[in-house]
Amino acid sequence: MKVEPGVAVQVVGLSVGWSQEPLLVDLSFEVRRGSIFAILGGSGSGKSTLFRHLIGLEAPLTGRVEIAGVGDPLQARGRPRFGVLFQSSGLLGSWTLGANLELPLRRWTALEPEEREAVVCARLGQVGLCGYQNHLPAELSGGMRKRGGIARALVLDPELVFLDEPGAGLDPVTAAQLDDLILTLNRNLGLTVVLVTHELASIERLVEDCILLDREEKGILARGDPRQLRVESPDPRVRAFFQPETLSTPAVP
């Protein structure tokens, strides 16, 4: 199977979960090239699990994932064609932040050490971590580790990145700067972004297309542009997800 032109990630009939107990059944969707796509859903709805299948870390129960230029991510070899940020950042703990970013550059490009240093510093600067290249991950705060993970996901300038909760644990200002960075790269480089997020503000600003997963449905509750889903969806659960403030608050006695 080849992905259609204009599609970055294609998912067909995907079921994921654990042997007897499927978590999500028969998912099909596609991520358009150059778009910012969000996987949404309540906590425990299977976002991170779906994410791990998209990047080829786990074999699905049935169905398949295809990535443009890669094919089946389970079989991907050689220079990574997409960047990944894990929910817990995944920085190598015994390497400095700078070394974490330099590692893929050293392996997959023919740059001189000086040039690698320039790339690393620029990448860290973009996420507001300039000057931290000699720190170990253990010496950074949780939000800083997250941003370091994003810088590492972007360091090879992939055309596609997968980000698991990039904004979690960041203050509103830093989170907004991160959104700016994602938008800039998306507009200027045509970067395709697949992200898992809960931040309604970033969803509002960034996301053009999304799927909303649901635990009970074992699948997709809604899909489309979140700005439209928010007001136009016939399903009250979907509207409630995008407008939690409309849920009735218990009356104060």
Next chain:
Amino acid sequence: MEGVFRIACRESQGEAEVLFLEGRLGLEDLPWLRRELGGLPPPGDRVLDLGGLGVLEAGAAAVLLRWQAEAAAAGRRLLWRGGPPPVRGILDLHEGLPDPRALRPAPCRRGMLDTLGRATLQLVRDCGEILAFTGALTRAVLRTLRRPSEMQWRGIGGLVNRAGMDALPIVLLINFLIGMIMSFQSAVQLLKFGATVYVADIVSLSMARELGPFMVAVIVAGRSGAGFAAELGTMKVQEEIDALRTLGFDPYTFLVLPRILALAFVVPLLTVLAVAVGTLGGMVTAVARLDMAPAAWWNEVHSTMSGWDLCGGLIKALVFGATIGSVACMRGLATRGGAEGVGRSTTSTVVTILFLLVLLDAVITALFFQFEIGM
């Protein structure tokens, strides 16, 4: 806007060499572009015309800026002009970032004296750590004596199972073989004197007093000592220990004491079995090589081995077990850093334990000899 990167054409404009770039400029194209720039005739400016460039990747932009800085330092100029909005947008991303060369750590060279000083400080810190650990452990013991319900008594069962039952096959196998080897080696010597009957004495006494406890301790150190250190180290690194504290648990009562007790129980128990199979192994060799009757062997063992010999061995085993548990937990709780820290703790646990085992063995043997216990 995609397309392979290439230099569409080059021109000399007055003093300057102009390269017209096209396509998508990424990290992998830079080495080639670097060579092309380096191959230009030396004098004059280099100008990159970005007008035809579709995409400038962010990493490549960072490298272009670095080249510009390097050229300026060498008294030349590298300039660029034009460029569609996406390319300018990426270049703007890097405006105003500090030069990374200023951020390099100062190289530190350590002299002999410096190294010696650091090692001494480390030693002092280690001693402090041991004291602090002993103090906290004593407090945990006292508290447990006062309120035994606070201990994880049920957890001990699982630990005993993991450290004891799971180690049983390897303990039995190794000690059986050791008994056979001992028997064979001493028989070779004693045959010269026709005193082969004493093989039984040598094998059974050395198994009970020395080899049994020691071999078991070495096996348990390698299995459970390393395992406990890695387990507690990982918990420490992932803030699980801190979390336990905030939940009102003392990690010493909750994690350390059960592990020490479990090993103090398991090592003597395994030692009894080790002595038994070791003596059995010795008999097998004796029967096969010296034509000794099994009954004669057991008679000899029975007449030389006193309860005190076995007791001495068991006391050693008890001390060894407690030591293994304590060192493993202490090193585990002292872990810092990430995965590498856990590795360091595990390594130092095994090394420290092996050293302490030999030391303690010598001390206890000397004490027994002094007070004529089982001698």
